[in-house]
Amino acid sequence: MIPARNHVTSHGLRKFTALLGLTLAAGLAASTAGAVDPSRIVDADKSPADWLTYHGSYKSYHYSALDQINADNIRNLQVAWTHVPGRSTRGLQSMPLAADGVLYYSGSYSRLFALDGATGEVLWTHFPELNEDLIATQTHSPYNRGIALGHGKVFVGTVDGRLIAVDMKTGEPAWDTKLIDSEKLTVGFTGAPLLVKDTVIIGAQGGEWPSRGPIFGVDAATGKKKWEFFTVAGTEEAKATWGNESWRTGGGGGWMPGTYDPETNAVWWGTANPAPLYDWAGDKWQKEGPRPGLNLYTSSVIALDPDTGKLKFFHQELPHDAWDFDSAVGEFLNIDRNGRKLMVHPNKSGFIFVYDRSNAEIANVWRLVQNINFVKDIDPKTGELIGRRDMAAGKHSNLCPAIPGGISWNTGAYNPNSGLYYKVGQEWCMDLEVVKTTPIVEPQIQLNIGANFQLRDPEGGKAHGHVSGRDPVTGEKKWEVNFTEPPLASLLTTGGNLLFVPDARGYLRALNATTGQEVWKHNNGVGHNGGIISYSAKGKQYVAVETGWGSLVGDEYAALFGEPYKSMPKDSGALVVFALPDQPK
Amino acid sequence: MSPSMVPDRRMACWTAAVFLTVALAGQALAEAQPTTDEKTKTEQAEVPVNGEVLFATSCGWCHQQGGRAAGRGPKLAGSKRDDDFILNRIKRGKQGAMPSFEHSFNDEQIHAILAYIRALPAQ
Numbered sequence: 286m287i288p289a290r291n292h293v294t295s296h297g298l299r300k301f302t303a304l305l306g307l308t309l310a311a312g313l314a315a316s317t318a319g320a321v322d323p324s325r326i327v328d329a330d331k332s333p334a335d336w337l338t339y340h341g342s343y344k345s346y347h348y349s350a351l352d353q354i355n356a357d358n359i360r361n362l363q364v365a366w367t368h369v370p371g372r373s374t375r376g377l378q379s380m381p382l383a384a385d386g387v388l389y390y391s392g393s394y395s396r397l398f399a400l401d402g403a404t405g406e407v408l409w410t411h412f413p414e415l416n417e418d419l420i421a422t423q424t425h426s427p428y429n430r431g432i433a434l435g436h437g438k439v440f441v442g443t444v445d446g447r448l449i450a451v452d453m454k455t456g457e458p459a460w461d462t463k464l465i466d467s468e469k470l471t472v473g474f475t476g477a478p479l480l481v482k483d484t485v486i487i488g489a490q491g492g493e494w495p496s497r498g499p500i501f502g503v504d505a506a507t508g509k510k511k512w513e514f515f516t517v518a519g520t521e522e523a524k525a526t527w528g529n530e531s532w533r534t535g536g537g538g539g540w541m542p543g544t545y546d547p548e549t550n551a552v553w554w555g556t557a558n559p560a561p562l563y564d565w566a567g568d569k570w571q572k573e574g575p576r577p578g579l580n581l582y583t584s585s586v587i588a589l590d591p592d593t594g595k596l597k598f599f600h601q602e603l604p605h606d607a608w609d610f611d612s613a614v615g616e617f618l619n620i621d622r623n624g625r626k627l628m629v630h631p632n633k634s635g636f637i638f639v640y641d642r643s644n645a646e647i648a649n650v651w652r653l654v655q656n657i658n659f660v661k662d663i664d665p666k667t668g669e670l671i672g673r674r675d676m677a678a679g680k681h682s683n684l685c686p687a688i689p690g691g692i693s694w695n696t697g698a699y700n701p702n703s704g705l706y707y708k709v710g711q712e713w714c715m716d717l718e719v720v721k722t723t724p725i726v727e728p729q730i731q732l733n734i735g736a737n738f739q740l741r742d743p744e745g746g747k748a749h750g751h752v753s754g755r756d757p758v759t760g761e762k763k764w765e766v767n768f769t770e771p772p773l774a775s776l777l778t779t780g781g782n783l784l785f786v787p788d789a790r791g792y793l794r795a796l797n798a799t800t801g802q803e804v805w806k807h808n809n810g811v812g813h814n815g816g817i818i819s820y821s822a823k824g825k826q827y828v829a830v831e832t833g834w835g836s837l838v839g840d841e842y843a844a845l846f847g848e849p850y851k852s853m854p855k856d857s858g859a860l861v862v863f864a865l866p867d868q869p870k
Numbered sequence: 871m872s873p874s875m876v877p878d879r880r881m882a883c884w885t886a887a888v889f890l891t892v893a894l895a896g897q898a899l900a901e902a903q904p905t906t907d908e909k910t911k912t913e914q915a916e917v918p919v920n921g922e923v924l925f926a927t928s929c930g931w932c933h934q935q936g937g938r939a940a941g942r943g944p945k946l947a948g949s950k951r952d953d954d955f956i957l958n959r960i961k962r963g964k965q966g967a968m969p970s971f972e973h974s975f976n977d978e979q980i981h982a983i984l985a986y987i988r989a990l991p992a993q
Contacts, residue, residue: 374965374966375966420965421962421963421965421969421970422963422969422970422971422973422974423969424931424969427966493931561927716935718926718935718936720922720923720926720930721923722923722926722927723918723923723927725927725928725974728973728974729973729974731927731928731971731974732927732928732931733927733928734926734927734928734930734931735926735927736926736930737925737926737930737934737935737936737937738930738934738935739934739935739938739939739941740934740941835966837942840932840941840942841941841942843940844934844939844940844941844942855966855967856966
């Protein structure tokens with residue numbers, strides 16, 4: 286730590302020495318607590334200073350109990366420090382984590398950073414060497430959506446199919462395990478891993494890439510693969526739901542981290558859509574077309590045993606998904622209501638599913654967005670799709686929502702004080718032409734879409750987005766704020782009764798969590814499509830947000846909305862950290 | 871020859887190869903190609919060499935309305951780019967924006983896609 290020494294006055298020097306003493310003491314405390322035992326993640330509620338796992342805790346609230354920053358003093362909130370990771374292809378898309386005053390995060394190319402949470406000073410970095418020839422053939426690469434912490438290690442996946450562990454203290458590599466033959470299958474890992482007890486769990490990309498979308502369990506200590514679960518035909522029962530052996534090119538995957546329910550020892554994970562995205566069988570999809578049948582376990586919520594990878598129970602949100610409306614969103618909110626233990630999960634289609642936490646039986650289904658016509662409805666008692674819009678080859682007009690979905694992959698947030706669930710909804714539609722395709726699997730797997738399409742405004746209005754505060758179980762709306770373009774970043778809510786919304790144009794906005802009224806904003810200079818957390822270092826609360834633009838959904842904005850997206854860079858991004866000044870201004 | 875000239879020379883060779891390819895008819899092309907390409911071709915026997923279908927399989931996701939409108943990628947209909955540029959872009963892609971397809975599609979397929987793009991009405 287080298288402050289600008291020539292500027293230190295004698296008064297400043299005394300202060301500096303005192304601070305150094307404090308730092309050393311804190312350092313010592315951290316060295317005993319620093320390993321992040323998995324029990325700390327189970328009890329994450331008890332350590333609001335930290336953000337130990339992607340969703341904040343296994344409850345998936347994206348809520349920080351910290352309340353130093355609140356609606357009364359937020360007007361003083363200012364940038365405390367910034368970190369620029371470089372090579373930020375498609376913007377930063379990960380979720381920072383914080384433990385014992387240290388902030389950890391990943392950038393594009395799975396670059397890892399450990400920073401002093403109070404100053405942003407670099408403690409260590411690790412830049413894995415990736416197969417760049419492979420990356421040149423990948424569509425989604427090379428962004429990274431986050432890391433996991435535990436057992437003294439930081440875990441990150443790579444787009445060339447590896448899961449890597451490095452030492453939390455030094456960044457020294459601990460192990461590096463190749464899990465997927467990405468050179469052949471094209472997909473790798475972009476999503477964050479989830480640590481559950483002694484196992485690191487990570488799901489592969491898949492969806493429109495015709496393979497079988499595996500989820501892996503890996504020994505946190507050794508890097509040895511413990512199990513692999515195929516989201517496409519992972520059981521004999523599931524195999525029977527893919528006619529003509531179409532499971533071989535089924536798609537699937539689980540590209541966002543789910544969560545863990547310690548009470549039932551179940552890992553909940555959302556799975557991706559089948560390939561091709563669009564199916565020309567029309568209403569004969571049970572028997573005809575490229576993938577006849579239900580296509581288990583795509584566009585489903587599955588519960589796996591973390592120790593064995595065995596399927597405990599599941600619910601397929603969209604049987605035979607013909608619209609690319611994954612269940613891959615990783616949020617699984619633990620909500621207890623009237624003695625019932627529930628799990629709330631958003632589906633890309635714009636519907637929110639509420640499950641019984643013990644068996645994934647449907648407790649309710651509600652709509653977050655208005656423009657939905659791929660089904661007439663989903664039965665809130667059974668989850669059954671009513672009035673499916675199954676399309677045959679040829680032209681189809683005004684399918685809603687459009688391919689980026691009514692809900693995107695970044696997370697919402699739930700505030701236990703307000704009792705409200707905050708979530709971005711997307712209102713847009715598209716025209717398309719369904720085209721019969723053949724999966725390309727040699728020599729390297731290629732996208733299999735099965736349609737040409739164009740995004741458009743919904744009938745009678747403009748494409749737009751909104752953030753609303755709602756009852757997570759009934760969907761009852763308390764307030765809603767409209768955005769001319771849907772924000773694409775994760776949300777954060779805090780004990781200071783605040784909701785942070787990093788928007789697409791570049792503003793980080795803070796809303797009153799109870800009323801939705803805007804109380805503060807700051808322009809970060811580029812759009813957001815990544816994570817946001819709050820943590821505390823040396824007793825002070827910080828809010829850390831990732832900036833940078835260019836996710837595959839954001840890519841649509843230039844054509845749809847014009848400026849500022851036409852000229853917005855897609856190769857930059859930074860970690861921007863906010864705090865209150867030491868003395869109020 | 872300075873080292874920096876190496877890629878230029880290769881590029882020139884490659885461009886020549888493209889012209890050659892364009893000049894040759896379909897069957898002659900297959901015969902003229904080195905064995906690796908033939909291997910690729912037999913492995914892909916199932917995949918039709920049909921520009922429209924290939925486009926809807928792997929390109930339409932980014933080039934909207936089958937290349938007729940801008941989306942994630944630019945509008946391709948009525949492109950003023952020359953054939954070399956388009957063939958080159960499909961083969962090599964552009965890092966962070968568009969994947970490269972040179973390992974997956976053989977010349978015949980890439981030319982079929984080019985023909986499809988050229989046949990799109992300019993407006």
